Amino acid sequence: MSASLTLNKITAQKGISIAEAANRVADLGWTPSYVQEAMTFPTDYKISKTPRDPMKQVLRSYFPMQEEKDNRVYGALDAALRGDMFRNVEPRWVEWMKLFLAIIPFPEISAARSMAMVGRLAPGEELRTGFTMQMVDEFRHSTIQMNLKKWYMENYIDPAGFDITEAAFGKCYATTIGRQFAEGFLTGDAVTAANVYLTVVAETAFTNTLFVAMPSEAARNGDYALPTVFLSVQSDESRHIGNGHSMLMAMINDPSNHQLLERDLKYAFWQNHAIVDAAIGTFIEYGTTNRDKNKESYAELWHRWIYEDYYRTYMLPLEKYGIKIHHDDVAAAWDRIVKKNYVHKTAQFFTVGWSVNFWRIEAQTEKDFEWFEHKYPGWYAEFGDFWKWHAKLSVPGETNILFNSDVGYSYPHRCWSCMVPCLIREDFVCDEVDGKLYTYCSEGCRWTHKVAFAAEYEGRATPAMGRFSGRREWEDCYHGWDVADAIKDLGFVRPDGKTLIAQPHLRFDEKDMWTLDHVRGHQLGSPLRGFRALSPIEREVAIADYRKGFKINPCH
């Protein structure tokens, strides 16, 4: 047999090129002439240029490729069980997955729905296959994540919290920030939501911390399932980034879009930062038991993925098209992470509120302290005593840390925009919108609510832009409730009807577990109600006081 003879050479036959196939598929569309196409979600942008398809893939090759990816994922899950993964997994890590995996399937399926919104906006059908693949991809992500969560529930030592997952998602004070993320993908101006917020910013920038950085940390904690699922998910993201960039390029040449693009890039970046960095930063830094000083901290990961990869190589080149980039916000976000301890304050907040969560949060230990101090000099002085308090107060019978005045923690206001509390006290701002007073974690979030989500932007009518709605301050939903009654109403109680799903430790003995009786006797309250009730002078004093912050008392 000739050395150069291969089966492929024997069986090959003339076919059409990939580019030709993509062109012919794109020619399936036409402009209706009998009946006008249905109304779609409106946008204030003008898209006159046909977006180009950067991927040139057709569904015939897409579906088998995805099936193969699935086979690898599900095979790996089987292998993890056979290899007794859960025997060695770190419960500290898996507990945080109760929160993460409660949040993420809804944003994913929201992205699928949003493909309906962009699918009809652009002229031509070149990108239709890209949008179709993204729609099915997001359906994949949503259900593959529900499957992973079920798998944890079936195999991890403590399934409570996984078992109520979607109900918990709708009710918890921490998952609420994920809804801001998801609803932003599919509500309001169609381009703002489905193109800029979703594909240009969330998927291009922040999925790298979500789906690449976080799985690495999972593997360090003995969890091989999360990397298997999420790196497979991330492999779909390049397609979505391509869709986003292509739409962006179709709009960017029209200078009348620049003003809106600048608004949306700024809004989307700031809100993704506020939400994703709060959540993923906490999972990576506080959900891990691995304290290898050579590994990157979340701040270092952020610098790699968001600053270098997104800001420098994706955003900055947009300037040559005449887009004004919000450099100051990137610097401000970096400062919030590195200098203002945004992630650490978020983890602290989640921990203070452990009793109204649906997962366990154990205290950080001396080993953790050392790592944090190494990566974030000054950390111990600000947070060391807090974690010692958490360890001390983790025993049933102690006063719940949320209400324990010995600790010195002062419960924060909720940001009306990103819905993460106003944790960086010195940045706290408030403002009136439509005659009502609201609180914000930062100037960026104040601007988002008051300026970006409005009917007019810098003198230009923006009739398609969305509006903030709903009961955005979680605390208001339970204002005046006893915390035990609130927990019951939330459904965050184990099947015995009294033991809390959340626990401030990882001790799996019934005698160590908190019940409703252990937390009863303290009332929840809405900080915003109290703030609104103040006179203008009292309010100024309260703001100045809030901005001063608090000091955790020494824990002996």
Added chain:
Amino acid sequence: MSAQASRAAAKPAIVKSGAAGSAVFPGSDSRKYNYFEPKGRKATHYEDMTVDVQPDPERYLLQDWIISFPDGTPTYSKDWTAAKSSNWHKFRAVDQEWERTHYQRQSTICGMVQNTIENGRRSGAPARFDAAWVKILQNHLGAYKHAEFGLGTSTMQAQRYGYTQMVNNAILTNSSYKLRFAQDITLYLSEIGLDLPGFDIAAGKQHWLEDPIWQGVRKSIESIMGSNDYLEQYFATNVVFEPLVGELFRSGFLMQAASAQNDFITPAVVSAAEADYERNLANTVELFHILGEDPTHGGHNIALFNKWLVKHADLALDASNHLQPIWSQPRVKVATFADALAHAKNRIKGIASELGLKLPANLAS
């Protein structure tokens, strides 16, 4: 003592393992999603993957939708269809599709279609197709692919609007099937075109846009695409257009006539769409049956569906009648339009009867 408890009793007090069963405590055996009512005795995997992922303020969405459209419409609204339901969460897709089963099925179809085309071309089959048949494939199958694409884009639009995850995902997979099939035909014709001198790949679109034979179908499809009610789109697609036009052309013509023209490839390619439709139809019938039987809104819904049926059946019937000349074009005639139409009418009669709908007079004959 349960097996789990006895295992735990043998363990030391400090639990070193994160595996299920390594300790017993309240909730340690709560290993099922417990926040929804399964349709059957036990939740299916599809239900676990699907139910409640799209939240609802009437169930668990404590803080309500937190972003709205400028007119105050929330992220999801019941007002996006004229149909009403006392429980939008009741519906479960009959095909039980979630991502894995969807990719498995789509991938199997892609492999089947591609193998059939490759092997057919390798054996030189397209060159043996009857010349008149080649023109039919070029002009009419080439035109029909646009109808499939129109249904694909229409359902892609519709999957944004449903009030629950179950409704939207069923419409999403419908869209995925339609768009795949539109591409299947496009690539199939492109590939056999390589073996057929003079084959004009652009002719199909020209017929779709200009040939009087196809204008009824185009109008019918554009009417579905033009509906502002997502459930009307879903209803018109699967309850009306598919049996009266889609199946009529696919099964009533292409699949019956092809072999007599020396074409064994086209029926295999087209058969995938017939199997897709069976699943899409099952999902559709289940949804509209639930809505028609709704204890509070059943009467309203049935009246609405009857209205949609009349509107879209008029268009679809006109479309199918315009297609009649195609049945005369093959050199070897093995199927008659009259038989195919009678079969199509029977099919829609059966579907309408399942749903408790009144068949319009023009379909009853």
